[in-house]
Amino acid sequence: MIKRIPKWIWLISISFIVMQYLICLNVFMMGDDYMYGTFGHEGVFTPVFSYYFTGNGRWLINIFDSLWLLLDRYLYIILMPWLVLLLAVLIYRFICAITNRENIEIFAFTLGLLSIIDILMTRETTYWITGSMNYLIPSLFLIAGMTSTLKLRHNSLSNKEVITNGILCTLSCLTMEQYGLMAIGWMFLIWGYDCIKYKKVNKRNLVVFIAALVALSSILFAPGNFVRVDDASEKGTSLFIKIIDLIYYDYYSKVSASFVFILVAFCAIRFFRSKKKFLFIVSALNAAILLICFDYGLIKSSVLFVIISVLVSLITIVPTLITIFKKNDMILLLSLAIVGGGSQIMLLATQLWGFRTSMSWILIYIICILAIFCNDYSEENIGIYLCILCMAINQYLGIAGILIGIFLIMRKKAVKVIPRLLLLLVVVTGLGDEVIGYNENRDIHTENKKMVEYVNHHNEVSSITILPYDNEQYGWTSPPLSEFHERYFRSYYNIPDDVDIMYAED
Numbered sequence: 001m002i003k004r005i006p007k008w009i010w011l012i013s014i015s016f017i018v019m020q021y022l023i024c025l026n027v028f029m030m031g032d033d034y035m036y037g038t039f040g041h042e043g044v045f046t047p048v049f050s051y052y053f054t055g056n057g058r059w060l061i062n063i064f065d066s067l068w069l070l071l072d073r074y075l076y077i078i079l080m081p082w083l084v085l086l087l088a089v090l091i092y093r094f095i096c097a098i099t100n101r102e103n104i105e106i107f108a109f110t111l112g113l114l115s116i117i118d119i120l121m122t123r124e125t126t127y128w129i130t131g132s133m134n135y136l137i138p139s140l141f142l143i144a145g146m147t148s149t150l151k152l153r154h155n156s157l158s159n160k161e162v163i164t165n166g167i168l169c170t171l172s173c174l175t176m177e178q179y180g181l182m183a184i185g186w187m188f189l190i191w192g193y194d195c196i197k198y199k200k201v202n203k204r205n206l207v208v209f210i211a212a213l214v215a216l217s218s219i220l221f222a223p224g225n226f227v228r229v230d231d232a233s234e235k236g237t238s239l240f241i242k243i244i245d246l247i248y249y250d251y252y253s254k255v256s257a258s259f260v261f262i263l264v265a266f267c268a269i270r271f272f273r274s275k276k277k278f279l280f281i282v283s284a285l286n287a288a289i290l291l292i293c294f295d296y297g298l299i300k301s302s303v304l305f306v307i308i309s310v311l312v313s314l315i316t317i318v319p320t321l322i323t324i325f326k327k328n329d330m331i332l333l334l335s336l337a338i339v340g341g342g343s344q345i346m347l348l349a350t351q352l353w354g355f356r357t358s359m360s361w362i363l364i365y366i367i368c369i370l371a372i373f374c375n376d377y378s379e380e381n382i383g384i385y386l387c388i389l390c391m392a393i394n395q396y397l398g399i400a401g402i403l404i405g406i407f408l409i410m411r412k413k414a415v416k417v418i419p420r421l422l423l424l425l426v427v428v429t430g431l432g433d434e435v436i437g438y439n440e441n442r443d444i445h446t447e448n449k450k451m452v453e454y455v456n457h458h459n460e461v462s463s464i465t466i467l468p469y470d471n472e473q474y475g476w477t478s479p480p481l482s483e484f485h486e487r488y489f490r491s492y493y494n495i496p497d498d499v500d501i502m503y504a505e506d
Contacts, residue, residue, distance in 0.1 A: 006104065008420045009105070012108050012420075012423055016084075019115075020080065020081030020084055020085070022439075023438050026442045027076065027127050027438060028441075029069070029492075030475055030476055030477050031130065033069060033128075033129045034492040036068075036069050038492045039051070039062070040070040044063060044067060051224060053222075053223045057221070057222020057224055057225045058176045059222070060175065061137065061175055061176055064137065065134075068133060076129045076132070083137070087139060087143070088107065088111050091366060094143050094146060095371065097150045097151070098325075098332050099375065100328060101374050105377070106377070108423055109385075110366070111423075112423050113259075113366050113369060116258055116393055116426065119473060120255050120355045123473070123475060125355075125359050127476075135359050137175065138179035141171050141174075142363075144172065145186075149186055150190065151165050152205055153191070153205075169209075173219075177225070178343055178346065178360060180219055180220070181342070181343070183216075184216050185338065186335055187208075189334070191209065193331045239348065246344055246347065249355060249357075250361050251306070251313075252294040252306055253358075255358065256361070256365070258392040259369065261291050262389065262392055263368060263372075264312075264313055265287045265391075266373070267320045268287055270372070282316065286308075286309055289305060290309060296398070317368075321368055324371055325371070327375070336364055344357075382419045383404070383418055386426070390404075390422060390426060397425070397429060404422065437471050441470055444468070445469075448466050451466070455493075455496075456493070456495075462499060463499060463502055464501060466479045466504065467479070479504075481503075
């Protein structure tokens, strides 16, 4: 149990929260937000119940989303930074549970990892109100449920602890399909392994598992899901194209490549310290490919590069993780691989995916990175590992990270203040582009909202013109609105049908 949190951890945590607020202050409603906002105006439960039969089965998330938007975007602004911080806390507690180690500096490193997730993913999963409800909130429940699953392996829990952890396990299956299947798979593998190992069924855990399975079934077998799948199947693509897309999203896109680079670079450091020269050279070259070709995009990559990089990553990362988890419980690594890989393979059966559906896989990357960091933690290692984190952000910080890393290696013992300043730099720089990008669009969002409010107070208006964003990268959707979104846009803002909605060109 950590009795006192160091001041520098507070500084990094506060900086993280401040940066999140600076971003969220400039996040406005867009896309599906108008639909769920309309559900809120119509009483929440009746429209959500109807949508359960026609849209999707995520009834709990849809209720949350509709309530979330009752106050427009303002409840999101107030709470979202703290929910992202909560995700870091939950990941940290999970790492403590699987490694049997507790070190508050691991939490600070978690903040750094969350700060470098690329905008291609965060604009769909965090900085979009409905997206945060469908991906960030399920992530919170998933990690909490996975930790509770591990706690319920022990028989020394009080009745209150059993009930609390049982509820968290059930809720983790009640959010959305992908995360619910991950949660139920995790329970099945962990508790199933215990049943085989001890040749005894834990009746308490069996009750929790059945409750979680019922909760998941209420989502998976919702009538609305079948309607949604039928609609998407009309736009079907070949299985081969899906596999290529999956490798892109999960391995060599800018979102994923930075995390694979960190994993491979961590492995290279371990091989270097254990004097395994060949594996060190191979890992270092692979890390360079991941960074220069895929993350930075400075050299155009080829299919051959991707294939070689995937194979090399497997033969370096897998043995490293096996070595680390062998000290604790190998079923944990096996279960992480199965539920993480399964969360992506299941996407091949659907057409509805993108960077947001890779968030579950990014969480697995983060957990594996933190497991290595936690296992290898020392004053000598922390500075080098943080330099690698700097390199994952951009080429300029990468050069600085290399120079600082060389300095730390030459000194052999890292100066404490340098790693802490590096981590602060990672948090501020990693989130800095989002702060600037969303601020660029603020005036446009404000102007568009003024136009809508003007219509509500002036009956003689026959049309309104929606302006395009200055930087379309910082927003999940951008004008012009689709027919579906425009219908709910009218409904949410009470725009009469006889008022034409026009879209200005760039």
